[in-house]
Amino acid sequence: MLDRITRSITSRVSPKKPPSSVVIAVTGPHGSTGKTTVAINLALELAALKHRVLLIDGDIQGPAVANHFLLSEQPAGLAAALRISSQQRFDLDQLQRLSFQLQKLTLRIMPGNLDVPGQVFDESAIGALLETARSGFDYTVIDLGCISVGNESKQNLLTQCITSLADRTVLVCLADPIGIFRLLNLEGIIASLSSPTDLVMNRVRNSVIASARREIGITLQRLSALEPKAYLPDDPSHIDQAVRTGVPATSLSRSGSFRQALTGFVRAEILGRNGQLDSRMAKLG
Numbered sequence: 001m002l003d004r005i006t007r008s009i010t011s012r013v014s015p016k017k018p019p020s021s022v023v024i025a026v027t028g029p030h031g032s033t034g035k036t037t038v039a040i041n042l043a044l045e046l047a048a049l050k051h052r053v054l055l056i057d058g059d060i061q062g063p064a065v066a067n068h069f070l071l072s073e074q075p076a077g078l079a080a081a082l083r084i085s086s087q088q089r090f091d092l093d094q095l096q097r098l099s100f101q102l103q104k105l106t107l108r109i110m111p112g113n114l115d116v117p118g119q120v121f122d123e124s125a126i127g128a129l130l131e132t133a134r135s136g137f138d139y140t141v142i143d144l145g146c147i148s149v150g151n152e153s154k155q156n157l158l159t160q161c162i163t164s165l166a167d168r169t170v171l172v173c174l175a176d177p178i179g180i181f182r183l184l185n186l187e188g189i190i191a192s193l194s195s196p197t198d199l200v201m202n203r204v205r206n207s208v209i210a211s212a213r214r215e216i217g218i219t220l221q222r223l224s225a226l227e228p229k230a231y232l233p234d235d236p237s238h239i240d241q242a243v244r245t246g247v248p249a250t251s252l253s254r255s256g257s258f259r260q261a262l263t264g265f266v267r268a269e270i271l272g273r274n275g276q277l278d279s280r281m282a283k284l285g
Contacts, residue, residue, distance in 0.1 A: 021134035024270070025166035025195070027144040027159055028173060029186045034202040035172040036064050037239065038232070038262070039143035042170065045266045047107035051138040054099070056110045058144045058162060061155045063112025065143055075100060077111040079119060085132075086125035092136045108137075121158050130165055139270075142166070149189055168196045168270075175201040175216055175231065176208050187224050198269055199226055203234040230265035233257040 026039040036059070043055040056078060057065035066074045075098045084090045099110040133140040142162055145155040163169050171190060173183045183190075183199075190197060204212045213231045220226050235258035267273045 021138055021140070022168070022270075023130055023134065023140045023142070023166045025142050025144055025159075025163045025169045027163060027169060027171060028146045029171065029190070030146050030148075030174075030179070030182045033146075033172045033174050033179065034232075035146075036068065036143050038170065038172050038200060038202060039141055040065060040068055041259070041262055042266060042270070043107060043139070043141040044102075044105065045263060046139050046141070046270070047102070047105040049266075049271075050106060052136070053107045054095075054110065054133050054137040054140045055107060056133075056140065056142045057112030058142045058158060059112055059155070060115045060158065061145050061153075063114065065109060066111040069102075069109070071100075071111075074111045077113055079113040079116045081110065081129055082121060082125050083119065085129045086122045088128070090125075090128055090132055092132060095132055095136065112143075115154055119154075121154060121161065123161050126158070126161050127165055130162075147186060147189060149186065164194050166195045168198060169193055170198050170200055172200050172202050175204040175212055180216065180219060183226070184224055187226060190226070198229040198265075200230045200232060200265065201228045202232045204231045205234045229269050230261060232261045232265075235259075 024042070026035050026042065028035045040055065043053050047053045055065065057063045058078060060078075063078075077098055081090060081094065081098050084094055095110070096108075099108045101108050130140065144159045144162060147159055147163070148156055173179050201213075201216055204216075206212050209215050216231070217228065220228065235256050238256035238258055
């Protein structure tokens with residue numbers, strides 16, 4: 001009897017086992033879709049829920065993650081990590097050295113670098129880097145460049161490699177006619193992605209498309225097999241304040257429509273908490 005009571009109490013106070021480590025690649029069908037904003041706030045939302053998170057800036061054409069936090073001094077970052085990984089010397093100590101801890105959160109950030117002349121991205125080195133990240137973090141979120149067809153640039157090769165190794169890909173698309181047209185042009189390459197893909201429509205504005213969420217859903221249903229998992233509203237009052245002050249949107253008011261929708265997406269899709277409220281919040285717009 002006493003043993004049963006002891007086991008019952010122990011089961012209630014024992015910490016929950018952390019989830020299996022997940023690598024999330026964030027990309028888009030073209031540039032300027034807001035994928036960096038989504039990647040940063042996705043990582044911060046997970047960190048706010050006490051998960052250990054690593055955010056990597058993998059956009060070597062225009063790394064901007066560190067700039068979002070107004071950081072003037074930063075570690076060597078991704079280029080050094082890949083070089084060391086290609087020499088089979090990359091471990092958690094090196095990861096700590098090449099990243100920085102965001103104060104008061106369980107989040108580390110590895111800044112990006114502009115394309116380094118002469119540096120070749122070795123798939124095995126990228127894989128080793130991600131495996132090291134898996135060993136130390138619950139979630140690794142990687143902000144990548146856009147995907148494209150017939151492009152052999154370093155950025156596209158890096159994006160293709162990471163999306164093939166990631167556990168899931170978040171595809172950020174602008175919620176306007178041009179953004180949707182570009183998305184449909186790349187449906188074939190999107191369908192070929194090896195990891196499960198979550199389509200996120202960003203900057204949803206009813207002033208551009210009347211009844212935007214409904215019309216976008218109908219358009220994609222008629223013309224493609226793509227189905228948005230979240231509609232993130234255009235929320236300039238909060239996003240502009242975040243950019244101006246150098247803080248993430250998740251640090252601002254929870255009443256912001258962007259943050260509410262992103263929180264719903266993280267909980268419903270990333271964490272698998274299938275509550276109706278979370279799913280509904282993700283599909284605001």
